[in-house]
Amino acid sequence: xxxxxxxxxxxxxxxxxxxxxxxxxxxxxxxxxxxxxxxxxxxxxxxxxxxxxxxxxxxxxxxxxxxxxxxxxxxxxxxxxxxxxxxxxxxxxxxxxxxxxxxxxxxxxxxxxxxxxxxxxxxxxxxxxxxxxxxxxxxxxxxxxxxxxxxxxxxxxxxxxxxxxxxxxxxxxxxxxxxxxxxxxxxxxxxxxxxxxxxxxxxxxxxxxxxxxxxxxxxxxxxxxxxxxxxxxxxxxxxxxxxxxxxxxxxxxxxxxxxxxxxxxxxxxxxxxxxxxxxxxxxxxxxxxxxxxxxxxxxxxxxxxxxxxxxxxxxxxxxxxxxxxxx
Amino acid sequence: xxxxxxxxxxxxxxxxxxxxxxxxxxxxxxxxxxxxxxxxxxxxxxxxxxxxxxxxxxxxxxxxxxxxxxxxxxxxxxxxxxxxxxxxxxxxxxxxxxxxxxxxxxxxxxxxxxxx
Numbered sequence: 001x002x003x004x005x006x007x008x009x010x011x012x013x014x015x016x017x018x019x020x021x022x023x024x025x026x027x028x029x030x031x032x033x034x035x036x037x038x039x040x041x042x043x044x045x046x047x048x049x050x051x052x053x054x055x056x057x058x059x060x061x062x063x064x065x066x067x068x069x070x071x072x073x074x075x076x077x078x079x080x081x082x083x084x085x086x087x088x089x090x091x092x093x094x095x096x097x098x099x100x101x102x103x104x105x106x107x108x109x110x111x112x113x114x115x116x117x118x119x120x121x122x123x124x125x126x127x128x129x130x131x132x133x134x135x136x137x138x139x140x141x142x143x144x145x146x147x148x149x150x151x152x153x154x155x156x157x158x159x160x161x162x163x164x165x166x167x168x169x170x171x172x173x174x175x176x177x178x179x180x181x182x183x184x185x186x187x188x189x190x191x192x193x194x195x196x197x198x199x200x201x202x203x204x205x206x207x208x209x210x211x212x213x214x215x216x217x218x219x220x221x222x223x224x225x226x227x228x229x230x231x232x233x234x235x236x237x238x239x240x241x242x243x244x245x246x247x248x249x250x251x252x253x254x255x256x257x258x259x260x261x262x263x264x265x266x267x268x269x270x271x272x273x274x275x276x277x278x279x280x281x282x283x284x285x286x287x288x289x290x291x292x293x294x295x296x297x298x299x300x301x302x303x304x305x306x307x308x309x310x311x312x313x314x315x316x317x318x319x320x321x322x323x324x325x326x327x
Numbered sequence: 328x329x330x331x332x333x334x335x336x337x338x339x340x341x342x343x344x345x346x347x348x349x350x351x352x353x354x355x356x357x358x359x360x361x362x363x364x365x366x367x368x369x370x371x372x373x374x375x376x377x378x379x380x381x382x383x384x385x386x387x388x389x390x391x392x393x394x395x396x397x398x399x400x401x402x403x404x405x406x407x408x409x410x411x412x413x414x415x416x417x418x419x420x421x422x423x424x425x426x427x428x429x430x431x432x433x434x435x436x437x438x439x440x441x442x443x
Contacts, residue, residue, distance in 0.1 A: 022400075032404070032407075050420065054428045054430075056431070058435070080357050091343065091346050091347065099336065314394070322383040327380070
């Protein structure tokens, strides 16, 4: 077990240099230093997500209702299956990575190369999946209205299941003189809000013309469901409407509290950036394996070091999965 | 050479099996949300969420011990990695969640509007 190369000169001076006090080489120890500090960075992000969520516990969006897409299943409500799939992809690429490390211990160059390649492919599939997830999140689905106070009002039908209703299904078309202003319109004009698909008036008119519609607020009731207002309350609440929201960005989103989207973009984005860097480093090491660099060095420890980083990325995803999608 | 040359392939696949099973269990519970767990609170968190957090930590243990090979490292290295993480993360999470809960109560019981 002991990997320490103790020479007579350093006997009695464990930390005097020339040996490996913790049984790990310099490179590996430095990789662990990086991982521990990066793990604390991610903990900071996730803990601040927890802070904001506890702060707005009563109005926080329900993740199951936000992430419901699955490729090729249009209109099917599939909460969590897609992220579960992404989790599998990442865990599996971790397995191929650790198999590459294992093959490296046995100095089997071809096997290391094949497993590294599989890991890289897994990384790319994960990145693609994440891009698709972002696309759906940004595009939005049903659309909502934001009030002057910053609350999000969504629309449901009056059936007992209270199915969500898209703005497209009821928004009225009003004669309008709305014009998208641009800088060429005026000398002093800097920038203005982009015109949405619908104006607030169109949504309100459409709502009034459809007696089958109700407003759903962000507030969670005792059954841990979003509160649905009565018809009268709904119309009254809509008077506060200030802007029509569809999809998500860093300023507002149709799913509920704006911090939800901000944390989602920031944390999954930061993780995705790590995955991307991991794939790039893996590609580098893969070519080194092919060129026989480690064969010459008689040690595949470099594969082990990038392996540590790759598993760390997987480790972080396990936590992101829990706190964004499950809890 | 830090490690012996025998293959650990079997161990790797066993751990992959464990991680997969845990993930599947998590997803099943996440979709079913059994009332007995979902509606019972313990320290401001329902039992279902406690279950998810514990399963996540079990997963983290297997990833770190088997994949990142901490089980084969010296005890001193293992502790230097795990102890600071465990201590600092629990400390940070405890403080932030307490504070978050306090702010929630201010919003909830005081005269502020919910967004300011």
